[in-house]
Every structure is written in structure tokens, then in C-alpha cells.
Amino acid sequence: MNTKNSESREVQIAQPSLGSEEVEALKQTIESGWITQGSQVAEFEEVFAKRHEAKYAVATSSCTTGLHLILKALDIGPDDEVIVPAFTWIATANVVVQCGATPVFVDIDPLTYNIDPTKISDHITKKTRAVIVVHLFGLCADIENIKAVLPDGVHLVEDAACAVGAMVSDQNAGTFGIAASFSFHPRKIITTGEGGMITTDDEHLYELLKMLRNHGATISEERRHLSPKPYDLPDFDNCGFNYRMTDLQGAVGLVQMTKLDEMLSERQLRAANYIETFAELPWLRMPTVPEYFYHSWQSFVTYLESEKSSISRNEVMSGLHERGVATRPGTHALHILGYYKRAFDFSPSDFPNSLASAQNSMAIPLHNQMSSEDYEYVVQAINSLDV
Numbered sequence: 001m002n003t004k005n006s007e008s009r010e011v012q013i014a015q016p017s018l019g020s021e022e023v024e025a026l027k028q029t030i031e032s033g034w035i036t037q038g039s040q041v042a043e044f045e046e047v048f049a050k051r052h053e054a055k056y057a058v059a060t061s062s063c064t065t066g067l068h069l070i071l072k073a074l075d076i077g078p079d080d081e082v083i084v085p086a087f088t089w090i091a092t093a094n095v096v097v098q099c100g101a102t103p104v105f106v107d108i109d110p111l112t113y114n115i116d117p118t119k120i121s122d123h124i125t126k127k128t129r130a131v132i133v134v135h136l137f138g139l140c141a142d143i144e145n146i147k148a149v150l151p152d153g154v155h156l157v158e159d160a161a162c163a164v165g166a167m168v169s170d171q172n173a174g175t176f177g178i179a180a181s182f183s184f185h186p187r188k189i190i191t192t193g194e195g196g197m198i199t200t201d202d203e204h205l206y207e208l209l210k211m212l213r214n215h216g217a218t219i220s221e222e223r224r225h226l227s228p229k230p231y232d233l234p235d236f237d238n239c240g241f242n243y244r245m246t247d248l249q250g251a252v253g254l255v256q257m258t259k260l261d262e263m264l265s266e267r268q269l270r271a272a273n274y275i276e277t278f279a280e281l282p283w284l285r286m287p288t289v290p291e292y293f294y295h296s297w298q299s300f301v302t303y304l305e306s307e308k309s310s311i312s313r314n315e316v317m318s319g320l321h322e323r324g325v326a327t328r329p330g331t332h333a334l335h336i337l338g339y340y341k342r343a344f345d346f347s348p349s350d351f352p353n354s355l356a357s358a359q360n361s362m363a364i365p366l367h368n369q370m371s372s373e374d375y376e377y378v379v380q381a382i383n384s385l386d387v
């Protein structure tokens with residue numbers, strides 16, 4: 001196939017939606033003279049918490065550092081176990097290891113790519129302190145059935161990296177468990193370059209998270225800066241981190257929040273259109289959205305039905321690459337990655353659904369910088385493959 005004709009174009013897998021308003025917000029913040037965590041971050045936290053109907057929000061330097069803070073604030077450490085899905089971004093498990101605790105993998109439901117609630121009970125021991133559920137690609141985990149199998153005292157933590165704006169019925173991601181962490185990496189729905197946001201309804205945890213984010217200090221830098229007593233220094237009751245977000249990022253995040261609902265509904269429309277367009281394609285399974293779930297479509301992840309196709313997932317991806325259409329595997333099966341394979345002596349067949357999803361899933365372009373022509377081009381490119 002001639003891919004370099006006049007019709008050909010490049011469609012990226014994801015692209016942030018940043019413009020002149022973000023530039024203006026950055027300019028104003030720089031000119032204000034205060035660029036580390038300050039009023040912009042505080043306002044971003046307030047707007048974010050309100051939008052997700054959470055009581056409190058704590059901005060962080062990333063979703064990963066947010067998850068780490070949550071586990072630290074819950075006092076999770078050596079001798080503790082934390083359940084995580086085997087199919088996710090590696091950070092979900094890394095933060096458990098960083099606390100000195102043990103991540104315990106559970107396989108996923110192959111249709112939703114999220115942790116399989118029926119497989120959790122088998123992995124709960126006396127040492128289980130928490131479960132980190134992942135709302136992968138923007139689809140909330142099966143919270144109701146997960147909660148039903150969690151013993152009292154086992155915390156539910158949400159890795160909501162992909163789930164800004166996602167819901168189950170009328171309940172927002174970020175409000176299902178003790179705390180949640182969202183991501184503003186450029187691959188996610190809204191972005192601050194790097195950045196994260198914790199949500200929680202627990203006041204005690206909220207106060208602890210704020211302290212741990214800032215070296216364990218009992219008063220914030222901004223308050224210290226504004227204090228009329230130059231000799232005032234904070235006390236440090238806890239051994240904390242520097243996981244703060246800058247006001248530069250906070251200012252960008254505030255602008256991004258004003259665009260969120262429009263971005264979500266556009267993604268909704270485009271996803272529905274893909275699903276309808278490819279409904280009859282036997283070799284490519286469309287994403288599943290269970291009833292009452294509002295998918296935020298951080299990624300649109302299809303699945304190659306290998307028995308119905310004459311070529312492999314990788315050949316499909318190469319074919320689309322030649323046509324200028326970017327694709328990516330959905331995400332990783334953690335148990336086949338070097339560190340986890342070695343540390344836990346896993347074999348690939350230990351988590352078969354995660355393995356199959358890593359081998360056969362394929363994210364196709366869906367983001368807010370794509371034009372109608374870009375979408376038509378992706379559809380044509382997929383239909384033109386000799387499968």
C-alpha cells in the first residue's frame with residue numbers, strides 16, 4: 001500500500017490540549033513572584049475536589065508520589081501486603097515496594113481490564129492492609145463487588161490516574177475509598193506537564209498528607225513566608241517528602257479544569273463512534289463499558305482476537321504505523337517485567353488474563369487535538385489492513 005500519497009497524515013496516540021489561556025496563566029504566575037506551591041495550587045485543589053465531590057484534595061508532583069503519600073499516611077510498611085492488579089502501569093506496584101511492603105498481584109477481568117473482584121478473596125491474608133484498585137484507561141473498577149469482598153480494616157485506595165471525571169452511577173472516581181490519586185501527565189485527560197492530585201473525605205488523613213507532602217512540616221512554606229515573625233519555623237513531627245506541586249502547574253491545572261467537561265464529552269462522542277463503526281469487525285474487540293459506568297476515555301483500548309485474525313497484534317500495529325496512525329499496547333503485565341519477575345519468581349502463566357491483555361491489547365488514537373478528518377483517517381487505516 002502506498003502510504004506516502006497526498007492523503008496520508010500522522011495521527012498521534014495522545015496530545016495535550018494546551019493553548020493561549022495556559023500561557024497567560026503561566027505568565028501571570030511568573031509575574032506574581034510566587035512560583036512554588038501557593039495560591040494557584042490551593043485554588044486548583046479546591047476546584048478539583050468540588051468537581052469530584054470529594055471533601056479534600058492535595059496536589060502532588062505526580063500520581064505516583066500521590067499514591068506513595070497515601071500508603072505512607074496509612075502507615076503501610078514492612079510486613080504489610082497490598083493487593084494490586086497485575087495489569088497496570090508499573091507505578092501502582094512500585095509505590096508498595098517503596099514503602100517496604102509486598103505487592104500481591106491479582107488477575108484482571110479480560111473485558112474491563114480491571115481487577116477481577118472474584119479473585120481478590122484468595123489473596124487476602126492477615127497481612128493485607130489495602131487494595132489499590134486501578135480505574136484503567138478511565139473505566140472505574142467494579143467497586144461494588146470489590147467492597148463486598150474486602151474485610152473490615154482493609155483500605156480501598158484508588159489509582160485514579162486515568163479517571164478524571166469518570167463515574168459509577170452518579171458517584172465520582174476519587175470518592176470510593178479512603179483516598180485516591182489522579183495524574184496530570186500529558187498522556188492523561190488534563191495535564192500540568194507532570195502532576196497529581198489526591199482526594200479524600202478523611203480529615204485526619206488530609207492533614208497528614210499535607211504534612212508528609214512538605215517534608216513533614218507542621219506549617220506550610222507560604223504561611224511561614226507571610227508570617228510577621230521571621231523567627232517562626234515549623235516543627236517536624238513526621239519524616240516526610242518533597243512531593244509538592246508548583247504554582248506554575250497549579251495555574252495550568254486551573255485552566256485545564258475549565259475545559260474538562262468539554263474534553264470529556266468530546267471523548268465520549270468519539271469513543272461511541274469508534275464502537276459503532278467497528279462493531280462488525282470480527283478481529284478487533286471494542287472496549288466494554290458496563291451499564292451505569294461513565295468511562296472518561298483516557299485511552300481507547302481495543303483487543304485483537306488472534307483466532308479471528310491472520311496477522312498478529314504487532315503486525316497490525318506495524319501496519320498502522322506505516323499508515324501514520326500511532327498505537328500502543330494497552331499497558332503492562334507487571335509479572336513479566338524484569339524486576340517483578342525476578343523478585344517474585346513469577347511465570348508468565350501466573351496471571352493469564354493480564355498476559356493476554358499485554359500481548360493483544362492496542363490503544364488507538366483518541367484525544368482532544370484530533371479533527372474529524374483524523375478520526376476518519378484512523379477508521380480508513382484500520383479498515384484497509386489485510387487481516
Ligand SMILES: *Cc1c(COP(=O)(O)O)cnc(C)c1O
Pocket residue numbers: 062063064065088089091092134136159161162182183184185195196
Ligand atoms: C499514568 C499512570 C500512573 C502514573 O501517573 P504519574 O502522574 O505519571 O505518576 C499510575 N497509574 C496508572 C494506572 C497510570 O495510567
